[in-house]
Amino acid sequence: MTLTTFFGCAFTAYGPSLAIFFGSIxxxxxLVILMVSSAFFWLISVLLASAIWFMxxxxxxxxxxxxxxxxxxxxxxxxxxxxxxxxxxxGLNMVARHPKSKFNRxxxxxxxxxGFGLMFGIISYITQLVNSLGPGVIMCESCKTVSxxxxxxxxxxxxxxxxxxxxxxxxxxxTNRSWLRIAWVVITHYGASYLTILNSSPTVNYGxxxxxxxxxxxxxxxxxxxxxxxxxxxxxxx
Amino acid sequence: xxxxxxxxxTAPSGQTSSSSSSSTQPSDRxxxxxxxxSSRAGADSRAxxxxxxxxxxxxxxxxxxxDNGQDNDDGEDQPxxxxxxxxxxxxxxxxxxxxxxxxxxxASDWKIHYRECAEIVAAQKEEQIxxxxxxxxxxxxxNGTRETDVPGDRYSTDMEMTSRAAAxxxxxxxxxxxxxxxxxxxxxxxxxxRRRPRExRRRPRLTPEQRAAYEEAERIADMKFxxxxxxxxxxxxVVCICLSILWVKISMAGSDYxxxxxxxTVYKESPNSTASxxxxxxxxxxxxxxxxxxxxxxxxxxxxxxxxxxxxIGFFMVVVAMLLGFMGYILILNLIQVLRIPLxxxxxxxxxxxxxxxxxxxxxxxxxxxxxxxxxxxxxxLMAFSLTGLAEWTTWMLLALxxxxxxIAVLCPFGPLKILVxxxxxxxxxxxxxxxxxxxxWFMASPPDAILNRETLKSKESLDSEDVALxxxxxxxxxxxxxxxxxATGRDGGASISSSRNSGLDASFSAHGGMSxxxxxxxxxxxxxxxxxxxxxxxxxxxxxxxxxxxPPRSHGEGSPLAGRxxxxxxxxxxxxxxxxxxxREDDDEEEQREASDEDDDDDGxxxxxxxxxxxxxxxxxxxxxxxxxxxxxxxxxxxxxxxNATIFLLAIYQKALPALPISICFGMLFYFATRxxxxxxxxxxxxxxxxx
Numbered sequence: 001m002t003l004t005t006f007f008g009c010a011f012t013a014y015g016p017s018l019a020i021f022f023g024s025i026x027x028x029x030x031l032v033i034l035m036v037s038s039a040f041f042w043l044i045s046v047l048l049a050s051a052i053w054f055m056x057x058x059x060x061x062x063x064x065x066x067x068x069x070x071x072x073x074x075x076x077x078x079x080x081x082x083x084x085x086x087x088x089x090x091g092l093n094m095v096a097r098h099p100k101s102k103f104n105r106x107x108x109x110x111x112x113x114x115g116f117g118l119m120f121g122i123i124s125y126i127t128q129l130v131n132s133l134g135p136g137v138i139m140c141e142s143c144k145t146v147s148x149x150x151x152x153x154x155x156x157x158x159x160x161x162x163x164x165x166x167x168x169x170x171x172x173x174x175t176n177r178s179w180l181r182i183a184w185v186v187i188t189h190y191g192a193s194y195l196t197i198l199n200s201s202p203t204v205n206y207g208x209x210x211x212x213x214x215x216x217x218x219x220x221x222x223x224x225x226x227x228x229x230x231x232x233x234x235x236x237x238x
Numbered sequence: 239x240x241x242x243x244x245x246x247x248t249a250p251s252g253q254t255s256s257s258s259s260s261s262t263q264p265s266d267r268x269x270x271x272x273x274x275x276s277s278r279a280g281a282d283s284r285a286x287x288x289x290x291x292x293x294x295x296x297x298x299x300x301x302x303x304x305d306n307g308q309d310n311d312d313g314e315d316q317p318x319x320x321x322x323x324x325x326x327x328x329x330x331x332x333x334x335x336x337x338x339x340x341x342x343x344x345a346s347d348w349k350i351h352y353r354e355c356a357e358i359v360a361a362q363k364e365e366q367i368x369x370x371x372x373x374x375x376x377x378x379x380x381n382g383t384r385e386t387d388v389p390g391d392r393y394s395t396d397m398e399m400t401s402r403a404a405a406x407x408x409x410x411x412x413x414x415x416x417x418x419x420x421x422x423x424x425x426x427x428x429x430x431x432r433r434r435p436r437e438x439r440r441r442p443r444l445t446p447e448q449r450a451a452y453e454e455a456e457r458i459a460d461m462k463f464x465x466x467x468x469x470x471x472x473x474x475x476v477v478c479i480c481l482s483i484l485w486v487k488i489s490m491a492g493s494d495y496x497x498x499x500x501x502x503t504v505y506k507e508s509p510n511s512t513a514s515x516x517x518x519x520x521x522x523x524x525x526x527x528x529x530x531x532x533x534x535x536x537x538x539x540x541x542x543x544x545x546x547x548x549x550x551i552g553f554f555m556v557v558v559a560m561l562l563g564f565m566g567y568i569l570i571l572n573l574i575q576v577l578r579i580p581l582x583x584x585x586x587x588x589x590x591x592x593x594x595x596x597x598x599x600x601x602x603x604x605x606x607x608x609x610x611x612x613x614x615x616x617x618x619x620l621m622a623f624s625l626t627g628l629a630e631w632t633t634w635m636l637l638a639l640x641x642x643x644x645x646i647a648v649l650c651p652f653g654p655l656k657i658l659v660x661x662x663x664x665x666x667x668x669x670x671x672x673x674x675x676x677x678x679x680w681f682m683a684s685p686p687d688a689i690l691n692r693e694t695l696k697s698k699e700s701l702d703s704e705d706v707a708l709x710x711x712x713x714x715x716x717x718x719x720x721x722x723x724x725x726a727t728g729r730d731g732g733a734s735i736s737s738s739r740n741s742g743l744d745a746s747f748s749a750h751g752g753m754s755x756x757x758x759x760x761x762x763x764x765x766x767x768x769x770x771x772x773x774x775x776x777x778x779x780x781x782x783x784x785x786x787x788x789x790p791p792r793s794h795g796e797g798s799p800l801a802g803r804x805x806x807x808x809x810x811x812x813x814x815x816x817x818x819x820x821x822x823r824e825d826d827d828e829e830e831q832r833e834a835s836d837e838d839d840d841d842d843g844x845x846x847x848x849x850x851x852x853x854x855x856x857x858x859x860x861x862x863x864x865x866x867x868x869x870x871x872x873x874x875x876x877x878x879x880x881x882x883n884a885t886i887f888l889l890a891i892y893q894k895a896l897p898a899l900p901i902s903i904c905f906g907m908l909f910y911f912a913t914r915x916x917x918x919x920x921x922x923x924x925x926x927x928x929x930x931x
Contacts, residue, residue, distance in 0.1 A: 029469030040880040050920035070931040199928035
C-alpha cells in the first residue's frame with residue numbers, strides 16, 4: 001500500500017512537469033542550462049528565506065508571516081534572474097536555434113519558470129514523498145479522509161505549473177514595464193501560498209478542496225494571460 | 239599530386255551526377271569559381287609543374303599580368319591574406335589565388351597557405367588534363383569533373399551533409415542569419431567541404447566588417463560548442479551522482495558491509511568529542527589523505543616527465559582492476575544483503591570477474607563507447623561510495639583541502655598539474671589518465687614516434703591528398719599543422735565542413751594577430767585518492783584535438799598557434815555537428831560505415847573532458863549529503879551542477895587551464911550547511927502545516 005501511495009504521489013506531483021521537461025526542455029541544451037541556473041536562483045532565494053526564518057525565532061510557527069518574506073524573496077530573485085537573462089539575451093539568442101525568433105524570450109522564460117517550479121516542487125515535497133514510503137499514513141488536517149501526501153502532491157503539481165506561468169507573465173511584464181502583470185504575479189503568488197494554509201486549517205471543513213479549486217482557478221487565469229500575451233506577440237509578428 | 243588527378247579522370251560520371259545532385263548546397267559560387275579556375279588553368283602549367291615545396295613559393299606581381307585578367311575582376315577588392323591591408327599587390331605565384339601586401343606577409347601566411355596552395359595547383363593540373371581530354375565539354379562539365387576527384391569521399395560527405403541538414407535544418411544557417419550577407423559567403427564556403435581547398439578563392443576575402451562578422455561567427459560557434467559540451471557532460475555527472483546516492487541509500491538500509499574508515503586515518507570521530515577535537519582530528523585525517531594525493535600526483539608527474547608511460551598505464555590498470563574488483567565486491571555484498579538476493583559465491587565471483595575484466599578491456603583497450611562511458615561512470619560512483627566510509631568531519635575537511643590543492647596544482651606556476659599539462663604539450667604526449675570525454679572515452683598514451691607514425695598513416699588513408707611533407711621529419715610546425723589539419727578534414731563530414739570553414743576564420747584571426755589563444759585549455763585535478771589506492775588523474779579540459787591527433791597541433795601550441803586553433807575549432811565543430819546526428823539516431827549506412835572506420839582508427843571527439851576525479855568528488859559531496867537528508871541531497875546536486883556549468887563557462891571565457899572542483903565544491907559545501915541548519919528545519923515546519931511557499 002505504501003509503495004503504491006509513493007508512486008501515485010510521485011507521479012501526481014512531478015508527472016506533468018517532468019513530462020514537460022522531457023518533452024520540450026531536455027532536447028535543447030540551452031534550455032537545460034537555463035533551467036539549472038534558474039533552479040539555482042530559486043534555491044538561493046529559499047535559502048535566504050530559511051535564514052531569515054532561522055533568525056526570526058518568534059514567528060517561526062506563524063505561517064502568514066513566513067509567507068510574506070518567502071514570496072517576496074522569490075519574486076526578488078525572479079527579477080534578478082530576469083536581469084541576468086536580459087543581459088545574456090543577445091548571447092543566448094546567438095546560440096539559439098532560431099536566432100531571430102521573437103519567441104525566444106518566452107522560451108527562456110518558460111524554461112526558467114520550469115526550473116523554479118521543479119526546484120520548488122522537489123524541495124518542498126520530496127521529504128513528504130519519502131515519508132509516504134514509511135510505516136504510516138498521515139491524514140490531511142482539513143479533509144480527514146484523504147492522506148496528507150496526496151493533497152500535497154496535487155498542490156505541488158499545480159504550483160509547479162504556476163511557476164511556469166508566473167515566470168512567463170513576469171518576463172513580459174518586466175520587458176514591457178507592465179506593472180499590472182508584475183502585480184498579478186506577486187498577488188497570485190501570495191494568494192496561492194495563503195490558500196495552502198487552508199490545508200491544515202482545523203476550522204474550515206474541506207479546506208484542502210477549496211485550496212485546490214482556488215489554485216486551479218488562479219492557474220487558469222494565469223494561463224489565459226500567458227496565452228493572450230503569446231497571441232499578441234504572434235500577431236505583432238505577422 | 240598524382241592520385242587525385244588520376245581518380246578525377248577515371249571516375250564514372252554517373253556517380254558524379256548523383257553526388258552533385260544529392261548535395262543541396264548553394265552551388266552558384268562553385269561554378270563561377272570553377273570557371274575562373276579552369277580558365278586560369280592553362281596558363282599555369284608552369285606553376286603546377288612544380289612539386290610541392292617546403293619553402294614559400296615566390297610572389298608574383300599581381301597587377302598587370304596578362305593572363306591574370308580574370309583574376310582582377312575579383313582581385314582589386316581582395317585584401318592581403320595575412321594582414322588584411324588593402325593594396326595587396328602580390329600574389330602567390332604557384333596558385334595565384336591569394337594576395338599579399340608584402341613578402342613578409344606571405345611568409346607568415348605560408349604555414350596556412352602551402353596546403354591549399356598545393357591543392358589548388360593539383361586542381362589546376364586536373365583541369366588542365368581534363369581540358370586536354372574533353373576539349374569540347376561545356377563549362378558545367380568542368381564543375382562536375384572537379385567534383386569527382388575523390389568520388390567516394392565526396393559522396394559520403396554529401397550524405398553527411400544532407401543528413402545533417404535533415405537533423406537540424408537551421409544549424410548551418412544559424413551563423414548565416416546573424417551574419418546576413420557575409421553569412422552567405424561563409425555558408426557557401428562552409429557547405430563545400432572538400433571542394434573548398436581546391437578553389438582559388440579559398441578563404442573569404444576580408445574587409446574589416448567581414449572580419450568582425452567572422453569573429454562574431456567564431457564566437458557564436460564557440461558558445462554553441464561549450465553549451466553542447468555542458469549539455470553532454472551534465473548527463474553522466476547526474477547519472478554518477480544518482481548512482482552514488484543509490485549505493486549510499488542501499489548500504490544505509492541496514493547493511494553490515496558499509497565501507498569502513500580507512501586505516502590511514504589517525505583520528506576517530508565520536509559523537510561525544512568536542513568540536514575543536516573533531517576539527518583538529520579531521521584536519522589531521524584529511525591532511526594525511528591529501529598528502530598521499532600530493533605525493534602520488536608528484537610521482538605521476540615525474541614518471542610522465544621521464545617518459546615512463548608504460549609504468550603509468552600499468553599503474554592505472556591495477557588501480558582500475560582493484561577498484562572494480564574490491565569495490566564491486568563490497569557493493570554486491572551490500573546489494574545481496576539489503577535486497578536479500580540468494581546468490582552463491584561461485585556465480586558471484588564469476589559475474590564479478592566478468593564485470594571487472596570487461597571494464598578493464600573497454601577502458602584500456604577498446605569497446606563500444608557507451609560501454610566505456612558506462613564503466614567510467616560506474617567506477618566513479620564506486621569510488622565515491624568507498625569514500626563515504628570516511629567520517630563526516632573528515633569528508634568535509636578533505637573536500638575543503640582538495641579545493642585548495644586543486645587551485646594550487648592547476649593555477650600556480652609550479653603546480654604539478656600545470657607542469658604535467660605543459661610537459662604533455664611539449665613532449666607531444668597525452669597524459670595517461672582516466673578521463674570521461676564527452677564524445678568518447680579516451681585513455682591513451684603512446685610514445686611520440688608511434689603517435690606520429692600512426693598519425694601519418696591515418697591522415698594518409700583518411701585523406702586522399704598525398705603529402706610528402708608528412709613523411710618528412712615531423713618536427714617542423716608546418717608538417718604538424720598539416721597532419722592535424724588533414725586529419726581534421728579527413729575525419730568526417732561534419733568535421734571537414736567546419737574545419738575548412740574555420741580555418742578561414744582562424745586565418746583571419748591570425749591575420750589580426752591580436753588574439754593569443756592557447757590551442758588547448760585544460761585543467762587537471764588530482765584525484766588520486768590515497769586511501770583505496772585509486773589514483774585517477776583528472777582533467778577537465780577542452781581539448782584541441784582535431785579528429786584524434788594526439789595533438790600535433792597541441793604539441794605546437796606555441797610554435798604554430800594557428801595549427802592548434804584550426805584544430806580546436808575543427809574539433810569543436812565536430813562535436814557540434816555530430817550531436818544532432820547522434821541524437822536523432824540518423825545513422826544510415828554510409829554514416830555507420832564511416833563512423834565505424836572513424837572509431838576504428840581512433841575514437842574520440844574533441845571536446846570537453848572531465849576527469850573521473852571530478853566525478854568522484856562531486857559524487858562524494860552529494861553522497862555525504864544523501865546520508866543526511868533528501869532535501870540536502872537535491873540542493874547539493876543543483877549546487878554542484880551549477881558550479882560545473884560556471885566552471886565550463888569560465889573555461890569558455892578564459893580558454894585556459896581551470897580546476898574543475900573549486901566552484902562546485904564550494905557551492906556544494908555552502909549549500910549543504912545552509913540547507914542542513916536552516917532550510918531543513920524550515921521545511922519541516924512548513925510541511926507540518928502543509929504550507930507551500
